[in-house]
Amino acid sequence: MARQDINRSGEMEVFVQVVERGGFSAAARVSRMTPSAVSKLVARLETRLGTRLVNRSTRKLLLTPEGRAFYERSVRILADMDEAERSAASLDNPRGLIRINTSAAYGTHVLSRILSRFLCDYPGISVEIVQTDLVVDLLAERADIAVRAGPMTSSSLIARKLGDTQLMIVASPDYLARHGTPVTANDLEHHCRLGFGYVRAFSDWDVPQGDGIVSVPVAGRVSASDGEALRHLAIGGTGLARLAAFTVREDIAAGRLVQVLDDPRTRRIEAFHAVYVGQGGHLPARIRVMLDFLSEHGRVS
Template structure:
């Protein structure tokens, strides 16, 4: 009689996580295991199958043809297991803690106001919130979901778009009364531009000229911000021009606290906000799945 191996699905899950995160160490952090334990498990899996699945080097990890084939089948098997469990536990109540890392503007203006609604709907799910505009490693922070704004680099992480919005340059009426309203791009040289004091994908502000040429202007001023909400606060305090998303400052524009400027030169670029998470083949804890579904349902522009 063939030996019954009860660890096969566990081995598959670790292997799929290694591939998804691109390394043994990242997978170990995600699974709360040691890198050596993950490495031994993968080696044991290869020994049992009689085939090398992964080519390892100090800087990269690539799948062999056999590894790619096994990975694709493992993802389907794990998805089937997850579906089988869900099909007999549809009445199970989501419970546990969801660790969320969010950009500051989204967290302050959208997420925090929705927390009472979510906790009332799912009383056995707790939210652990961290707000930062710094780009963080999802696994290093041990976050279940990260709310990320702007371009998303190539990654094995999954992403769910929540909202998209146009960017615009704004200032307070008080600032414009003191310094004048810029009418041309050359006028920017006489103004304070509120920038960010962390690395951004774009070094300056993009504009389009009257001739249709796309250009970038450097951001110089007497104040910088560590997150979008601080930049908004500086603009409201009359410290200069800021370039922010309409999703972030819509109420300020409606109330007249901020005023759009240089709209004739706005390139119309769109900024996307996404919920980023680890999950392949639909394998998500119910506590994380209901949180993602809740965001998709409730977040509106």
């Protein structure tokens, strides 16, 4: 095969993914190829180079010394190519589409208020937003960035923290006038506790009971798929809801909601992160500038 017919940079990118992802299947998902196609590509690469790059076993891949040297040179070459392309395109003018997956609460109360500024700063970038409180697979959903609440689990995702927020139990003045204001866990027995329609990291409510604290399960006739729906249900007088502080502060100040069962011993703090799939240290400029923008202007408290 003539050298000009070989996509050597493409082969390097796939090989780097094989090494960094630890296998053909994981590299295939990132490279949008089948595992067999990745395996054949590496085999062709080894044939052309005249040396074995990886030792295959049923459980894992091990680099040969030649494979390690080729991997390290490939990383440097790809980084140089990326730098050359960034210099040619100018990092001051990144272009392209960014797909953001975010909770309804963050999308409504934070992202929608700052996005116009980002679009003015970067006229070459367009943004597609999908709002859901469910944790999604970024690769399957073709999302570049996801904003997630709660503790980060170990995964291949890289995270930038966007702050911490208190979870507040709130209700409308009308609801409390009809059902009374709860003070202890026992008082919640006859209250409608609005919850999410899926399992969350912090599902039960920690509330005071005498000198101690008890965890009370969410129990009510209504549940919803996102925090914004629960917020509107609470404002409408349907029941009590536990929501992120940054989403209800304006409602509390305006008298639409009232915080109840606030006790220093039971205050639950929830972290927010912008997460993205690591790409061997190579992030497109459009994603990098959005992450920097969220870190500066999209923080919660």
